[in-house]
């Protein structure tokens with residue numbers, strides 16, 4: 452378990468970027484899955500923004516409020532940004548082929564509100580918890 456306290460959105464982005472660079476070099480036979488959990492405004496989308504920047508994704512990162520899955524193309528494969536906040540059940544993701552996405556080792560999958568769809572999150576996923584401490588302070592914990 453590793454914890455960090457960040458004092459600004461920029462610091463959260465930087466932490467995510469460092470983690471991204473560390474994780475993408477690891478070879479796996481399944482997708483790299485990051486399961487993000489924690490309260491509203493905890494910094495999950497901000498974290499994803501930093502993660503994508505490190506992988507040279509330059510499109511704007513939005514909270515996928517209306518679209519369930521945002522797909523970004525990387526040189527090495529695809530990166531999926533999923534927000535489970537509005538989901539009634541994991542069935543919605545199963546219908547969209549989430550199992551195939553998880554099974555492809557070229558994919559990276561970042562899921563906000565992953566605790567709402569816990570049943571379908573692969574066992575190999577890295578869980579990251581976001582806590583709102585103060586206005587600009589967030590505690591980010593990698594729960595592995």
Ligand SMILES: Nc1ncnc2c1ncn2[C@@H]1O[C@H](COP(=O)(O)OP(=O)(O)OP(=O)(O)O)[C@@H](O)[C@H]1O
Nearest residue numbers: 457458459460463491492493494495496497587589
């Ligand atoms: N240290 C910090 N790290 C991340 N965000 C911070 C920090 N300090 C302040 N903020 C602000 O907190 C907000 C975090 O919002 P963000 O959309 O990243 O959270 P979220 O966890 O994705 O929320 P939601 O559950 O609504 O999707 C942003 O407005 C950001 O500017």
Ligand SMILES: [Mg+2]
Nearest residue numbers: 495496514563
């Ligand atoms: Mg968000």
